[in-house]
Amino acid sequence: MEVYQEAVAYLESQHVPVEEETEVLEEDVFQEEAVSCYLSPLNTESIDFPDTPTSCSPEEMLERRLVVLKGILESEEVYLRELDALLMVSSPQNTVILTLQSSSTCSHFSSLILIFRRERAGCCGPPMFDQLTDPASSFSLSPKPMKALRAAAGTSQPVLSSQQVQTVFYHVPELREVHQTFYSSLKARLGSGEEVGMRHFELEVGDLFLKMVNHIGLYGGFIENYEKAADIVRRCTHPSFRTLAESMFSNHGADKARTKYTFEALLYKPLDRVTKTTLALLVRAPRMMNRFIQRPRDLLKTTPEEHRDYAALQETLRLSRSFLSGVNESSQSKREVTLSHGMRRQLIRDGFVVDTSEGERSLRHLFLYTDLLLCTRFKHAGRGKQDQYRFCWYVPLGDLRLRWVADQEPPLDTSILRTKMFHLRQQLQRHLKGPKAVSLAARSRKKLEQMELMMITLSPVYRLELHSPSHKSRALLFSSLYELEEWREAIHKLTRDNIETVPPDLLTLTGACVKLRMTQHPPLHSSSAEEDDRTLCGTLSVAIHSASGLQEPACVYVSVEVDGYEFYDRLAQTHSSVHSLSPHWDQELSFQVDGAQNMRVLCVSQSDGQDDSILGKNTMKLEPKSLSRRWRRQTLALGQAEVTLSLKFCPHPLDPPGSAAQRLPVFGVAIETVAQQEGVLVPHVVRCCVEEVERRGMDEVGIYRISGTTGDIGALKAAFNSNLREAVTRLRSTEVNAVSGVLKLYFRELPEPLIPTAMFQSLAKILDVQDWSTKMDSMLSLLQSCPDPNRHTFLYLLHHLQRVAQSQDVNKMSLLNLATVFGPSLLRPPVAGLGHNGPTVDISQEVVIQVQVIFCYLQCNNLPEAQTSLPYSEDPEDETTHL
Template identity: 35%
Template sequence: MDIFLDASSYLTSHGISVSEDSREDPEDDQVFTLDSDPTSADIQSDSAYTSRSSDGSVTFSPICPDTPLEEDPERKLQTRKRVLKKILENERIYVSGLESLLVPLRPLKAAAYTSQPVLTSQEIQAIFFKIPELHDIHKEFYSKLKERIEGSNNPASVADLFQQQVKQFGVYRAFINNYPIAKDTTEKCVQTKEQFRKIAEKMWVKHSKDSSEPTTTFEALLHTPVSHLTRLTLLIKELLFHTPREHSDYCQLEGALNDSNIFLAATNQKIQQKNSVRTKAQHLVKDGYVVEVTENTRKLRRIFLSPDLFFCVRVKKQAGRQPQCKCEWYIALEELSFQSQSDINLMAPGSLQMVAQSDVEGAKGRLMETKIEIYLEKKHNKRLDRLKKKLFDIESWLLINSPAIPLGLQDRNGKSYLFLLSSEYELHDWQESIERLKKHGSQAPSSPSEIQTLIHGYIGQQEACNLPLHSNLEDPEEKTLKGTMSLKIHSLSGFTQLHDVYCCFEADTNGYFEKKAQTTVLNQVKNPQWEDEVEIQLDGTQSLRILMWEQHDYRVSSEQRQKSGGDRLMARAQIWLDPKTLLSKEWKQNLVGMNRYEMSYSVRYLHQSLSQLDEFSGAPRGIFGVPISIVTYRDRSRVPLIVRHCVEDVERRGLDELGIYRISGIATDVQSLRAAFDSNPKEAVTHLKDYDVNVVAGTLKLYFRELPEPLLTDELIPSFVAAAAQEDATVKEREMTSFLSQLPDPNLNTFLYLMKHLKKVTEHEPINKMSLHNLATVFGPSLLRVRHEGLPMDVSHEVVAQVQVIYYFLSDDNISLLEQRERLGSVTL
């Protein structure tokens, strides 16, 4: 789009002459165009549309027509009225274009949360960013301007509308900053998504009241806000020119034009600055997330490598949002050197053992359990936000605490920096990249201000990158690799002498790589041929890394081995995994180059459900301390089998037992039965009769006490307590019933089952002496357990509230409600 020709044609068509020599300077035409790179274009204020006289002075020519200095005021007002009508028509066409852009927005949003979305919610946000806000602003402006123009033969005042409009230009700043992302996302989606391509290729816009509705492309409409800023500024200047100085609008219009020019000039400056940074930022060599150890504390960092600089950025994680970044420090490559393993151990001897491997494996187990919980709760859309937050917290903990492979750096002054990585591949990639750049020689660092600009450019370039390890729960199950990949290494060629070799395999979990498997060591071979078949568990995996190592001679002393650096990495390669090509379940043989070597291998992939993955994930297989939704999922039962079997045994042997549930069983026997259920539930059931019935009752109570979350849930317990304190019986019943129905299905089914059982216990009260109040006192603190988190509380008051809730559901007046729910199918046993 040529904005000068567009403006000239626009003015000429309405009887306003335009100087022909105003195109002398090519810089006068620097605006966003559909064919140009939006990141390298400028938005110009009206002052940029100038012509140059022979003496080099600058005058405004396209805006100021060749008219006498003193035009007839009446004629000026008539021309002013025509200009206002042109502005009104310009706004109508612009609003019409924005409305056309918004037509597909609602159905695209609705489809984003179905099983077959046209665009993801992130893509919709990127493409339609600020379009609704711009539409609302200009629709209101158009309506008010139309009301004033059509309501008077010669409107006295409209300048306040233009002033208000210019004040809202800040929305355009946000739109323009996002425009390159919107344009790139649109182009990508048009190329890869057929349904969106059909939408984008043909959009209807009504350009005039009498014309039929012509078509244009989505990309062309998306560009209109970029050019509209300059067009509107030109029209404000034209309106000012045809407004007499004594007119009440003149001063306000002059102020609006000045504010518009200032905004456009500032926006143009920022664009030019971004262009300069982006040009330099194209030389970014490598970046990635790591953990920095400072004073024996682990901090998440992002490190960047350019041809002459290495710098470190602080990362602030935010659930559901992009991480915030801030530069911590940087070093010129010419001043950078690596630390040896002995130096690292001397600098931070405890840094690599700060987190026990058992804690890391436990966190991975909880991660899998939480994913299953989210999968189960998606069906009912309950507690999803809290579970997603829990998933984010576990993944964040693993991201910081699981890396243990050290990368030590120091500057020429001896100041050291220690990073921890999870991948040997990444470690060697960083080392080789830095050594290669240092070998070729690095340029002297720029000035501090230029370095800061460069750093901000790198960070800005990477804003769209997600943190590794954090699960994308929006990805369709069938489009992600979740399951088992079997791998056979047939042979390695390219050796010229005998070696002791083995291979390691790393796979990523949502971008986070770690070692998954290793072959046996082949000793003194020239043409290695393995017979191994290794299995690698995949979870959101996108690529597989293969590292070939030469084993160090184990016969030498440990001191010599330490000096030599241990095993030597001979070659490495990365293989991208395509879900489409792996779904056949058949073996697929491939070749991959590894430096000067070539590897022949075969792969086979078996997609697995979450429950199958759970069996291989290392997650705790027990019952106690495991979320109830996971236990019921594994048991294929609405109520945990441990609850059912313990209840059945108490009803068979303990209804007439004095103080059942109140008198504790022998503690060692309770722990023995607990361990039996954790290791082999089916076998534990067969031995229930060998335990005292009070031990069985105590084991049931222990199960509820050790749930990671109380049965009535952390979220709903305060609501239950408040509802139980209601004095109005009708209100109390309505609220208690409402909160009960909000429990997750496994919790609700188990609670109803337990209440029915306890009611049966009270039917034998004359013998067992267990009243409703006694049972409520026993089970209240277990079922409504409150997390104090170290804060002092009045526990006696808390217990009273817990007892009130359970007593309410056990009372004669409300047991019928529970039985009715059971008959309706809330719990089928």
């Protein structure tokens, strides 16, 4: 027999009146499931929301909604008074005297006088209580009745034992606190009648219901404990307790009318509340015509779909019904399956993923149980029928091997869909400016949600492979590496326990998914009820600087993900660092965001010949008030590593996705343009090639003199022009001479040489200076006049070539040899007829000057250090924040 029926049967046996709604409640609450808003993402009729009245205008709906809210407030007030009576907490307006007779043998009685006195007149807050004293035993009791009963339990004449008191009042004070907070907040939101009438469309209360339903677990504990508590109350025959249990009062309304309750009836109130009142506020089934539905409709049905409360109320309904279904399921032990180690099969996690096992992408609902992974397809039923899940496949967790593929799936072309979503979003924002466009806004929102469902199916690029001992493999796709890692961690944790899988009854297991699911809706950002001023719209720039704290050297990259609408790409990654304990990137990632609230950061280790591994992950809340147009440096803890990054945000209206400027190529473009585009002083192509040569080319004979194959160099050039991350990945496996060839090619194809042409004549004259110290001072001084990207890139290259020459005994590359290789690429004479002044240089002396200038710079022992990136924290008030 289920908990609710048992409670009703017990109350009837004790002659406690119960409203005759049990049969309808059982049918609607425990059997009818919450409404899902998802069908196939490719179906234009895929979203089904709870019905809203079509026979009345939006204004009338909102007026009815206001009436429902006022009814809810009145109901909460009555419920709080009943809880107060159960806890024997007096009202501030009254003084109550209760006499408790305590006796263990019924031959001796002593009076416990509880005098609740009101605090000073006009003072707000809870009432003050006089001390409670037992004249027979001469001990002082706590002002709170529960503590008084507990203290009395330690005497020679207890009414109830300490354990019994704790059982009887289990979770009741906590429930009162939750409902008191909800009542006070709701009352403050409603305010005066005139004020609410003017702003009822903007009135939001969904967050209050969500906050309250998040504490619904307290009712779970109360329900589980109720039978024990009711048994104690029933068995306690002491006259003292029966006198108290049969004469408890609650004040109702402004007329201070008093209602008499028995202890049993008050103890039943929370159970009655969770099985009837909680869902009566939100449930859409018209058959539940109880006292709350009759005033006049439930809250969700009177809330328009475009109202910001709609999604929150749907989620509240889902959580409430999931809770009650869970209570119903837990009472039916015959459905539980005992696994090895005495464990029972439980649902650990569920959510929406893209399944590719059937050769095409399909959005599926995945359920992770203690011993198996179940993939299902949701089937939406018609009105009045129960929704169902259809079985797709299941995989036992025993000996299951996981592998996530770092190489992303080829992205599908969704540009047209993104553009349509963008324009729908613009229409929706215009429609929301007034309540008269309610129906038009609802249609636009529904279309946007349908398109977002399609994006969820088409956009995932991260692949998680499941390999079972039976040689069957499954592949799941995720649009978020962060989400993939959460699933991988949850599965890996269960597989470590080596639990034996009991062959499931697939029909029963799939049928229970509706009741057991913890996630009902796909993650639609368009359903978010957040205020626009709490989200970001504009350009978010993230500069990834460096990482520390690695346990061993590794090639590491950082992945960044932002949420929001799917108009623009919401994930980006740095290139992979060199093999190091302290990797650094100084790489700027830029996001066009609309509705962004959170940023996820992952630190990933990349190993040759092995699967990539995630070293750590973390989530940052994007607070518009804490972001500005200036860079702010922060340190983020990601597992074993700490990543230093900087953030800045520039709010602005967004252009359609199709009109976004394409990324410029790297080769053949002025170095200042490339540096500005990448947000650095030394272009990434230079740094990455230098790091790779220093990693595995320092002992290569003839490095920079012997060139690599033309095909490898061309492939690397194309990669750098299109995708930095792909280019760096190619660098790791390409012949090192091809890497050095790419670096030389970059400098050779610069439209303006690294050392500006205007400086050629001045440098040629300085070469004639005989004093070495004077010569070097003049050359370094002239170098300061170069643009910042040119100067810092040149200094960066010079330091690198000096390190190469330190191994000249092995690589046979001296400073002069290196100057001979790089001189013609880094310095060029002016071209006659192009506006350059001064005499032209004979071609025979041209090469000599080029080589000698570079050779002089390479011989300098006090070269300034190169700065590779822009200063990301110029504001002296900006301090590093550790998250």
